[in-house]
Each structure stands twice: as structure tokens, then as C-alpha cells.
Amino acid sequence: MPDSDAIRCxxxxxxxxxxxxxxxxxxRYANHDGKLVRLDPHLLLDQAVARGESVVPFxxxxxxxxxxxxxxxxxxxxxxxxxxxxxxxxxxxxxxxAEIEGVDMVTVVTEGIFSYxxxxxxxxxxxxxxxxxxxxxxxGEAVGHVTTSEYGSQMxxxxxxxxxxxxxxxxxxxxxxxxxxxCNGKPAELRIEGGxxxxxxxxxxPLVDDVREERMRVGCGSAAIGxxxxxxxxxxxxxxVVDDHITGVLSEHQAGKLLGVPETGIRLKGxxxxxxxxxxxxxxxxxxxxxxxxDPRAILRPFNPxxxxxxxxxxxxxxxxxxxxxxxxxxxxxxxxxxxxxxxQLSVARLKENCEPALSTVLFxxxxxxxxxxGVTENPVCLTYSVRDALTRVxxxxxxxxxxxxxxxxxxxxxxxxxxxxFGYVPTPAIVAPIEFTLTLADYAALGGHMDHVRPLxxxxxxxxxxxxxxNPENPWPLEPAKPKRQPR
Amino acid sequence: MRVPPQIHWLADRRxxxxxxxxxxxxxxxxxxxxxxxxxxxxASNRFMTLLDELCHELTPLRLPMRKGNQVxxxxxxxxxxxAVEPFSSRGFITPMAAVAGAVAxxxxxxxxxxxxxxxxYVNNGGDIAFHLSxxxxxxxxxxxxPDRPSLFGTATLRAAQPVRGIATSGWHxxxxxxxxxxxxxxxxxxxxxxxxxxxxxxNAVDLPGHASILRQPxxxxxxxxxxxxxxxxxxxxxxxxxxVGFALASGAKLAEELRAxxxxxxxxxxxxxxxxxxxxxxxxISDFRSLVxx
Numbered sequence: 001m002p003d004s005d006a007i008r009c010x011x012x013x014x015x016x017x018x019x020x021x022x023x024x025x026x027x028r029y030a031n032h033d034g035k036l037v038r039l040d041p042h043l044l045l046d047q048a049v050a051r052g053e054s055v056v057p058f059x060x061x062x063x064x065x066x067x068x069x070x071x072x073x074x075x076x077x078x079x080x081x082x083x084x085x086x087x088x089x090x091x092x093x094x095x096x097x098a099e100i101e102g103v104d105m106v107t108v109v110t111e112g113i114f115s116y117x118x119x120x121x122x123x124x125x126x127x128x129x130x131x132x133x134x135x136x137x138x139x140g141e142a143v144g145h146v147t148t149s150e151y152g153s154q155m156x157x158x159x160x161x162x163x164x165x166x167x168x169x170x171x172x173x174x175x176x177x178x179x180x181x182x183c184n185g186k187p188a189e190l191r192i193e194g195g196x197x198x199x200x201x202x203x204x205x206p207l208v209d210d211v212r213e214e215r216m217r218v219g220c221g222s223a224a225i226g227x228x229x230x231x232x233x234x235x236x237x238x239x240x241v242v243d244d245h246i247t248g249v250l251s252e253h254q255a256g257k258l259l260g261v262p263e264t265g266i267r268l269k270g271x272x273x274x275x276x277x278x279x280x281x282x283x284x285x286x287x288x289x290x291x292x293x294x295d296p297r298a299i300l301r302p303f304n305p306x307x308x309x310x311x312x313x314x315x316x317x318x319x320x321x322x323x324x325x326x327x328x329x330x331x332x333x334x335x336x337x338x339x340x341x342x343x344x345q346l347s348v349a350r351l352k353e354n355c356e357p358a359l360s361t362v363l364f365x366x367x368x369x370x371x372x373x374x375g376v377t378e379n380p381v382c383l384t385y386s387v388r389d390a391l392t393r394v395x396x397x398x399x400x401x402x403x404x405x406x407x408x409x410x411x412x413x414x415x416x417x418x419x420x421x422x423f424g425y426v427p428t429p430a431i432v433a434p435i436e437f438t439l440t441l442a443d444y445a446a447l448g449g450h451m452d453h454v455r456p457l458x459x460x461x462x463x464x465x466x467x468x469x470x471x472n473p474e475n476p477w478p479l480e481p482a483k484p485k486r487q488p489r
Numbered sequence: 490m491r492v493p494p495q496i497h498w499l500a501d502r503r504x505x506x507x508x509x510x511x512x513x514x515x516x517x518x519x520x521x522x523x524x525x526x527x528x529x530x531x532a533s534n535r536f537m538t539l540l541d542e543l544c545h546e547l548t549p550l551r552l553p554m555r556k557g558n559q560v561x562x563x564x565x566x567x568x569x570x571x572a573v574e575p576f577s578s579r580g581f582i583t584p585m586a587a588v589a590g591a592v593a594x595x596x597x598x599x600x601x602x603x604x605x606x607x608x609x610y611v612n613n614g615g616d617i618a619f620h621l622s623x624x625x626x627x628x629x630x631x632x633x634x635p636d637r638p639s640l641f642g643t644a645t646l647r648a649a650q651p652v653r654g655i656a657t658s659g660w661h662x663x664x665x666x667x668x669x670x671x672x673x674x675x676x677x678x679x680x681x682x683x684x685x686x687x688x689x690x691x692n693a694v695d696l697p698g699h700a701s702i703l704r705q706p707x708x709x710x711x712x713x714x715x716x717x718x719x720x721x722x723x724x725x726x727x728x729x730x731x732x733v734g735f736a737l738a739s740g741a742k743l744a745e746e747l748r749a750x751x752x753x754x755x756x757x758x759x760x761x762x763x764x765x766x767x768x769x770x771x772x773x774i775s776d777f778r779s780l781v782x783x
Contacts (some may be wrong), residue, residue: 006712011492012510013544017712024513025711028664139727173762 007031038090077457078397079109079434080422091450092375097441098457100479104441106454107479115430117366119182120160120412122150123198123206124216124358124437126244126303126319129154130283137191141174142167147191155274156190156200164429176429182362182421183415183431196286200360203416208286215355217319221248221289224278224319226349229353235343236313236326238264242299244282244290252276265307266314268320269299272402278345289318298324303333317342321352362415364396369397369408376437382447383437384409387449392439392447395478397422401435411435417475438478494535494540496533505529509540511663512592514579514613520606531603532596532611539565539592550584551715553577565595575740575752576689583715589652590656591683593618599682606735614663616656616687618680621648629655631674631757646676652754654680658687663713665707665721669736670694671760686744686753690752693742694758701726733761741765 006017017026018031029039039409077096092110099105123129129146130136136144136156144158163175181188187201199207206213218224229250232239240248250256251264253276271283281299284293293299296316303312312329314381326344327335340348373380386392387409393403394409399417405411415422424432445451494509507514513535518528542563543550550566554577561567561584572587593613599611601620608627610619619627626647646652657674660666666688673691677683696702704720728736737758744756744767758765 004573013491013541014510014547015544019710025513025663170762350712355582 001238005034007034007036009036011036031222034466036154038338047278054397076398077107077109077436078395078419078422079111079436080397080419081102082401089396091453095450095453095455096457097454098479106439106441106449108437108444108449110370110372110435111424112366112372112427112435113426113430113432114368115164115428116370117164117179117364117431117433118144118157118462119179119415120147120156120363120365121156121182121200122361122363123154123156123200123213123355124152124360125208125213126152126205126290127154127208127213128190128195128244128290129156129198129208129284131145134193134195137193138178138188139174141171143171143175143178146195154218159355159431173427174186176425179364179431180423180425183433184421185362185415200362202362204360205358206360213358215322215352216358217289218321219319220246221319222246222253224248224257224317224351225276225385226255228251228351229259229261230351231257231347232315232344233261235341235347236315237262238266238312239315239317239433239435240266240268240296240299241317241319242281242289242291242293242323243295244284245297246273247278247281247289249276249278263307264312265304266306267301269301275442280300288323289320295322297335300335305333308333314352315340315348316347317463319349320355321348322432324348342393360368362416363412364431364433365410365412366433367408367410368394369410372435373409373452377448378450379448386439386447387437387444391443393478394439395436395438397434398436398478399472399475417472419472436478493672494537496536505532507532507536507596509536512540512613514593514596514611516596516609516611518600518609520608524604524606527603528600528606528609531599534600535596539595541616543588543592548661550588551713552583554582554584565591568594569680572679572685575631576685579689581716581719582685582689584782585715586644586688587681587685588746589613589616590618590654590680590682591689593680594654613680616654616680618654619646620653621646623648631657644676650754651678652676653678654683656680656683656687658684658691660691660722660725662689665710665716667692667716667719667721668695669702669722669725669760670740672759673740673744673759674757675753682752686747686756686759688756690740690744690747693743694736694760696728696732696736699728699732701728705748730763733763736760737763737765741767 009018009029010018011029014025018024020031020034023030077094092108094109096107096109097104132146132148134146135142136146136158143163147155147157151156159175159179164172178188182202185202187199191197191201196209217228220239224241225239225248226373232250241248245270247270247294249266249268251261251266258278268278268281270278273279282291283291284290287294288296294333308329310329310331311335316328317324324340326338326340328338330336369384373383376383383392386405387394394403394411396413397418399413401411402411421435426432492586495756498507499506503517505516508518511753516532516756518525527528535730543565546563546566550569554570554573561570563704566584568591569584569587572591573582573584576582591752593611593616597609597611597618600606606620607622608620608625610617610627626645629646638727654677655674657672658666659670660668661671668691670691673687673694675687675690675725677686702722703724705723706718707714708718723744740758744758747753757769
């Protein structure tokens, strides 16, 4: 066949040619970076021996794959593909025991159906995506809103029960599709009312109005002055770090004062907050430092002639170092643009270097405090207490979950730490997410667990209907004995 | 390394899972214990060589079907050719359009031949062949999107109805589609006919030339696809409700023609949450409607 990058699968007589990243006709064998790998519905994580590989090659030519290739204690059964017993009048699909470092551990594995769930999306950009509380739309439907921005990042809160089930049928479906795509690492196109169009994808750079965001800002304008004041001192008389939030001015800033930078007579538009820090120098936008300005001169008023002097050197730079411009004052104290002198080029490059790559990151948040608990124990609140006391560890597809304090089991998980395509949906609509509860066998018995449904790991691992993945080496191993906050109640 | 055909009980020890390469069958028979055991034995025996037989003729099976000029050796290959033949004058189609249904049908036939059964079904990834003795019925679940299988309703299929095959096609599924339907489910006299019809109806649910539909030549995705360089659907962007209605209408028009000529009994076409029904004859309507509004 003509395609040099396709590999030929010889697992069956169809003998498919499989392109990289594709599966064969069976959907069970795939070409993963040129290697034939086996994919199957139920996912077990194998504690990584080799790091950095995500999928175990199925056929290594010298040995036939089987569950026994894996040391059972190094295997963790995830809930991905495990199924569910919703509405959980029966015990969870898999309740698995294994001996870990001499302790009998139990993992209860189920796919939770979450109506109360959503994602928090952190978009590393200073560009103005839209006013806080604005509605976020996908395919024209309201799927969430803009929430409080964070340092260097804009935040979206998407999903939630109101959009999933409280609006029109289409609103629910589009919300569900959007959550599913984001959770499964696919891109989602979002439009913010009164703001920008953004394309976000977990772990990838965001696209704001079709422009790829490359870098986060180094800090706010004021912070940038603080960080670089020493490097600028002596090389330039005045620096303005243009920032939609807090624009910094070297000579007025505390850092400039401490270094003895003389006053320059510079005057800015906007509202002065504290010395050297200005708010609202321009309108928010997607140009210089998250403002709407293509020419930063617009934020300057004429220099005070009593203090400024001809030849005064001024650097203006954005908080990402993406934009920079250098002026010297002429005899009339007018700005004359000149090439950036080499030392300033260096400091702008340094500023840029300190800006981390801009990413979109997606945290899934859901509530597991409902009927799902009945699949784990006959007395559901015991699971809540056990999770709270850290006797029970909660993971999602093997990735660690953060449990929000207070009542219920409200958890957050970074979807990029979970295996690929871990999420599903039901047409209710609701999101299906894997969730595993791991605790000692003794604790499980104490909280009223379904002891008669506990099965040894070896029995699961020996079956043929699942895939072994190498665990993400950045995740803590879910079966490591927990450090409880309290003794069992 | 040829992995031999795999035959296992599912966890309930009532259903048999037959798997070989791209074929995944869930099989269940109902009736007397002895007869059921004989049926499972027959299914397993027939299954052992089925894929090899098919692959023997894989190259000609991947070529476009033209009326009357193709002869196949294998029984399953012949079923495939017979199922797609009525569609050959309507445009490009290869016998592969009916492979899943034809395989299901072949296994079912082997089971029924082994002895009397009250009911039996062979489910080949959603393309289902079933057997009903008089007065029996099956309840069949339906899905809106094959890539995210979950039920949106059920249909009751009775022995008195002329339906013995059900199949679903759409661009999210395992095989490629030329259209944009999320799912087209067809009820027909046999599974291979349902499979072929579901394929062509799903192809007809389309908005040719629409800018939000991303298509790619099939061979760029799967070098040995029977569809060759024909563009297949890869992504569907935003569509207005009117556009969804228009696409469904063109599929429904074809489905209605096929129903009128007796090639299918009924079809349900799903796109972006909208559903069109091309219905059973009058005596069956109630069953089919109920599942859609479930």
C-alpha cells in the first residue's frame, strides 16, 4: 500500500493498514506513534516501570499478552468503562481487593452519572474575553459564564445543573457535548457575550478571536516593575509597563524610589491607585497588555516640562514583552521613537522569557454525594465521613481528586491527568465520569461495605476485556496506603 | 500474529460473546435448555471460520457493486451482495455496506437451524438479526449517537411484524459515512437489508457543500477503505434548526421510497436532537412512535 506511515495489523485476517492515531476496522487495535497497540473498553492502570509511555504495546512479538504480565499489586482498576449500577440499588460494578504492602486494600469502581457537575476552565491570557458574569455560549446555547479572573488568567465556569437540565432540551444537550469535549481533551469553541470568541482545549494554548495566545504575562504591570527595576536602572530613565489592570511606572513605583530613580515628569491617563500604579489607562481589549491600544502613546499625557528633559529615555513594554517600544524626548519634550538599545532588548527578552506558555486548563467538578454512595456502602453517609477523614481516597481514572471541604463529596480533578476519553454521557443529559474509592478492607467492612461483592484483583486482571495502561507518572499511585486524618468513626 | 476467534460467556453466563478481528457479536438464545445449548454450539462452530471465509474475498467485496456482474463464493459474501444489490443503481455502494448485518444473519441462521428456539438474537455492534417464534417479541433499545451509546427509547418487535433485522448507521460510528446523520436506525426484513439501507439513508442525510461540514477522503484515514478517495464526514459544525430539518428531509425522502418499495419497514433518523420517523405500516405505528417519545 502507498502510505509509508501506515502500519499493517496482523491480529486478524482483515490485515488493516492503520494510519498513525487511527484504529483498524475493529476499533481495538491502533497505530500509536507507529506502534501497534491494543485498545479495549475497561482500563486498568499499571504502575509505570518505564516512564513517559502512555499505552502498553500489546504485541511485542516475543510474548503473547495476558493479564499475568502485570504484577497485580502494580495494577489499579479504574472506573473507565466499568459501567454503573445507577440508581445504585445494587453494589458498584467492581469492588476489588488487593494486598498492598501487607495491607488488604479495596477499590470500589464505578462510573458516576453526574447531573451536578461542570468544568472550570482557566485560560491563561490577559486579553479581555468578556465582562465578568457574561454568558458563555456554544453553538448559540448558554453553557456557562465568565467568573472571577485570576492572576494572569481568565476563568470560565461551564455546565452545572441549570444549563444541563434547567433550560431547553437543546441547551442541555449542547452543554453536555461541550463538557464532554472539554473533559475528553477535545477543543470547544465558545463565544462570550459582549466579548471574544475563544477556542479552548485542555493543556493547549487558547485561541482568542482566532489568535493563538502564546505566553502568560510575567505579572501585572506593577509586579513587572518590581521584578525588572534593577535591570532597567541606569539603562533607561523611565519605564511604563502597560497593563489593562495595573500599569506600572518605574520612577514613581516603590521599586524605582528605593533605587533612587529621579522623577521624570511623566503623566499617565487613568486612575492612580498608589504611587507608580495606574488603573484603567485604556479600555480592555486584545492588544497591548490586554488593552484595546495598538499605540501605547495613547495612555500618556504631555510630560511635565518642569521635570522632564530633552534626551529622556523612555521604554514602554507590555506585561508579556510581546510589545515594546523605545522613545527619546526631543527639544520640545515630544516622543521620538528609536530602536531599542541592546541592553533594553535584553531586558525585554528576559521579561518575555519569564512569561510561561499560555494554556487552557480544565478541572472537572462534580458531586458524588448522592445515590452513587449506595453502590459503595449500605449506609451512604459513612462513605462521606470516610472520604472526609481521608480514610478513603477518591480518584478519577486513577488521577487524584481534590475533595472540597464541607458537606457532601464535591470533588475536582484535572482532566489532563486522567486517561484519554475517560468521560461519557447519558442523554438525561448528564456526564458520566469514572470514580474510584480506595480504602483498607478493614475500613470498608467498618463503613458497611458490600463485603460479599469484593473480588480479588487477580480475577479482574486475568480477564481479557480490558486494557492495561501505564499510569501517569505525575499522579500519586492510588493504592499507596492513605494517611488518615482521624481514626475510623 | 493471528489471534484466534475468541468465544466467552459474558458475566451473566447467559449471553455469548464471539469476537474475531472487527467482528464482535453478542448472542443470546431463549428456549429449552438443550435447544439453547445446541444453538450456542452451532453459533460457535459457524463462527470459527467465518472471518477467514470473508477475508478470502475481501478485495472483490470492497469493489463497487454492479448489477449482476459479481459472483461470490462465501455464503456471507453472497448475503452482503444480495443486500446491497437493490441500491447499486442509486450510486456508489460496495457489499461492505452490509457486512455487519450479513454476519449477524449468518450466525442466527446457524442457531435456528440447530433446533427450535423461542427467541434468539445476534447483535453485531448494533446491527441485529433476530428470531421470533409465533407470539414472541423483543424489546430493542435505540441510541441517538453511536459514538456515545446510551438508550433514548425502546421498541417492541413482535413476531407478527415482518421485521427480523435492525441496524444503525451514522458518521460517529465505527465505519465511515458520507452523510451527517448522528444515527439512522432501520427496521427491515433481515439484518443485512437493514444494514445496507441504514448506510444509504445515513449517507442521504446531508447538506452537500455546507461550510461547517468537514470531509476527508476515506483513504487518507484508512488506506484500504472500500470508499477509496470518496470524502467521508469527519466533523459537523454549527447547523441551524432549518438546516438540520433540510438534511433530515432528504434522508427521510429516500427512506420513504425504500419503505414504499418494501426494502425496509421503518426508519428513525436522528440529527442534532431532531428526529424524523419513516413509519411502519398502520398496524405497527404505535410501537415505533412510543420508542421515539420515550
